Amino acid sequence: MSLAAEAFLEMMAVEHDASPHTIEAYRRDLTCFDEVCRARGVVSEAAGEADLSAFLQSMSARGEAKTTQNRRLSAVRRFMRFLYADGRRGDDPGALVDGPKRPKSLPKILSMDEVRRLLTVAEEAAEAGGAAPARRSALLELLYAGGLRVSELVSLPESAVNDKREAMIVRGKGDKERLVPLTEAARRAVARHRAARGPSPNRYLFPARSREGHLTRQAFARELKALAAAAGLPAAKVSPHVLRHAFATHLLVNGADLRVVQTLLGHQDISTTEIYTHVQSDHLVAVLNDCHPLA
Missing domain, CATH: 1.10.150.130 (Tyrosine recombinase, N-terminal domain)
Known part of the structure; x- marks a missing residue:
């Protein structure tokens, strides 16, 4: 070198x-x-x-x-x-010098109805009792509420979610922190998880007997696949990153500003966020084709 x-x-x-x-x-x-x-x-x-x-x-x-x-x-x-x-x-x-052209692949997402089914099944299992279902429901609610990267989600410290704050502190790429607003459903799910879990043995919100001290990405991905099957969705269609994509796309479809979505996702460059405008356009075309009388 x-x-x-x-x-x-x-x-x-x-x-x-x-x-x-x-x-x-x-x-x-x-x-x-x-x-x-x-x-x-x-x-x-x-x-x-x-x-x-x-x-x-x-x-x-x-x-x-x-x-x-x-x-x-x-x-x-x-x-x-x-x-x-x-x-x-x-x-x-x-x-x-131009690099080789590659086809643009749009992010895979779930529909709003499919996400609701996932959340409902997780909520019902958590209400039935048990620490594992309560943890899974909290993970899912936080993931979809904030569009977190799975690594950010599983490594959330106990202090990230506080009853006195309406937002959670997320540490993302480059060790940069951002505030992500919390839904009321996510706050309830975290409270239920804490009650079922008891005091955390370490500083993490989702502690586990792993090398890192918290739930691993792979373990959560497996739980999510099982939840998808219980909700009647193809397991191959559901992953933590797909839910992050769904979060961003659903916000834009419902009128959110692109800059706001960029901030929530923790993207440094807005061009990274702009891919979701293409997904939004595909959604609008599908709605037009399904609903317009002359389509």
């Missing part, structure tokens, strides 16, 4: 607060690019448009997925921009 590449990685860590995992991914991508450049007799810092195109061709020849190719190219482009902005080179060839 060249000194310029190391300087780039240091900049990403310091100025952009990139996580160790992200830095390591950038390191692998730049190493891969450096190997292609060396085979062409060029140092990566001096690579031009033809070298970036050769990089894409080499990835394609290895059978790498288009998503991987685009991710690696994005890392190299960012490196090139850094070199240009830092005065280490006089041009930015990354802007001249």
Whole structure:
């Protein structure tokens, strides 16, 4: 790894607060690019448009997925921009090379009725008694109430949900905190979970005998599949991330502002949130086709 590449990685860590995992991914991508450049007799810092195109061709020849190719190219482009902005080179060839096109895949979601069925089945099981059903109901209510990432959900600290606050504190990507309003149903579900669970043995809202000390993502995903079956829904159709997608889409369908949804989801870039406008458009087209007399 060249000194310029190391300087780039240091900049990403310091100025952009990139996580160790992200830095390591950038390191692998730049190493891969450096190997292609060396085979062409060029140092990566001096690579031009033809070298970036050769990089894409080499990835394609290895059978790498288009998503991987685009991710690696994005890392190299960012490196090139850094070199240009830092005065280490006089041009930015990354802007001249397009990555492989990939079909846009819209998020899979559940309808509002399907989510209601899930919530109802979870609520009925929790009311029947038992710590496990109470916990599952609380997890589901919080997930759909706030559109949380599953990692954010299962690792919520006990202090995240407080009876004196109408919002919960969520720590998301980049260790950034955000306030997410709580529904009354979610507050009731958490109170019932706490009553059934008893005092938490550690700092987590959903403690478990795992290495992390809290319920694992995999364990919750399995519980959600079982709940889907009980609600008469295909288990393959239901996952924590699908419910996060449903949260965002249902808000937009019901008139929420895109910026508000961006804040609630914890997206740094609004372009990430904009995909839900496409899902909303598909929903509106379906309604039009079903309901318009001339459709």
